[in-house]
Amino acid sequence: MSALSIKQLTKRYPNGVEALRGIDLDVARGDFYALLGPNGAGKTTTIGIVTSLVTKTGGTVEVFGHNIDTHRELAKAELGLVPQEINLNLFEKIETIVVNQGGYYGLPRTLAKQRAEKYLKELQLWDRRRDIARTLSGGMKRRLMIARALVHEPRLLILDEPTAGVDIEIRRTMWDFLREINERGTTIILTTHYLEEAESLCRNVGIIDAGQIIVDAPMKEVLRQLQRETFVLTPREPLTETPVIGGYELSLRKDGDVEIAVEKSSSLNAVFDVLDARGIDIVSMRPKSNRLEEMFIDLVENRGAEKITAEAGA
């Protein structure tokens, strides 16, 4: 049985916008799954339907085997949601927000208080428990939303861009926490615009574009498909001309660094030898962008190109 099973999910808004065009998705129990896609691709709509904040037009959704149409309460009891936008009662005390959320899932107040203490401590918010939510920083509000989503200990946790606007230190602390939660057995679905986050955390990835799933595969397999990588070479003195090296594609950047795109199996030794022979001393080398990001852009742009070609043909 999957943690989440989506079949032929469609959503058409009253204004005619077709947000989802027959999505099929299966997320295994215990998985850490990345759901990626550009803005407006349909990620949040999909999550909205699964959590019943958005009504679907067609298709079926099951959470741990519970159909959201026929066994809505059972399905919802398995879910925890950290939404994209801050949706806290900003005038409520932090501890009360978490305790009340436990109550909405049927936790007796004593147990809800124990759980609130547990998760607020784990997310370093316990010292602020008597403050109202409005006084928290952006990162703290995000962590509070995670604590709130976990208070009933759901088997499936959905995080819709949980680290948006959070500084890197706190983001990495949150990553560690999410890894731990996943290791304890909670299935996690993560949407994010930080692709290094998805690459670092997730075992499987789905890419959604224009309301359709265009990739659904293990992260390793997706990354393996990358044939080319681009590196940025920084010379000791900024270059003014693009070096020409046979068999390699180099380009000069505005800052005097050089970009080089190579096939995954290629060696860079020859490049360094030629540059060295020309008196160009390379002091550092770094990947141009995150690998997943390259593939993501490639996939989405290619689909855009295909669409333009198809529309032109029509």
Place this chain on the structure above:
Amino acid sequence: MNTWQVNWVGFKTIVHKEVFRVLRIWVQTLVPPAITMTLYFIIFGSLIGSRIGQMDGYSYMQFIAPGLIMMSVITNAYGNVVSSFFGAKFGRHIEEMLVSPLSNATIILGHVVGGVLRGLGVGAVVAIIALFFTDLEIRYPLVTVSMVILTATVFSLAGFINAVFARKFDDISIVPTFVLTPLTYLGGVFYSISLLPEFWQKVSLANPILYMVNAFRFGILGSSDIPLATAYTIVIGFVALLFSACYWLMHKGVGIRE
């Protein structure tokens, strides 16, 4: 834990949240009606009322006291639900409940009971203030209590519907200002409809608040312009109708789900 238990705990949580909200902002929720009603008692009851004389065999102060209690119950029950539910919608923390396994009926009932409790609390405060100005003996306690609870329920449900449709804060003040206040003032709070010309007496009978105020006044004073059975039929009918409307709106997700 079965569905019934989840909903029972969820219901208690919503009520708890609503009651603490009222107590937390007591300066906004409990003090203003106390001050307003004190002024009503002083101006209409003592100063003007002493010149009016008797109404339906009671002093004017005694006559208006049940109406003023009911007026504050109506306004506060309505205001509590409309502001709380719309505030939750506006701040999007209504999603806390919408993603949970709580049934639509539980969400409605939790908010309605919150509204009823605020209405009753404010009504009790106003009743205590009234005792400083006049003697009030409750002739029929069962009628008094049941009618005040039913009335608070009707207006809590109405407030819930207003909140569902409201898109901005202006939308939650339109109904109280342009509908609720005129209907309350014309609902027999300050006068007996027997004083009106026959035509306006018949027009007044279309005002549901008239039945609530009169039945409540009957419970306290033992006098009413309206048969009690008619009042109960209408008020219970409104409860059933408005609850069904709330349930349907929640089921369809009107104003709260995309």
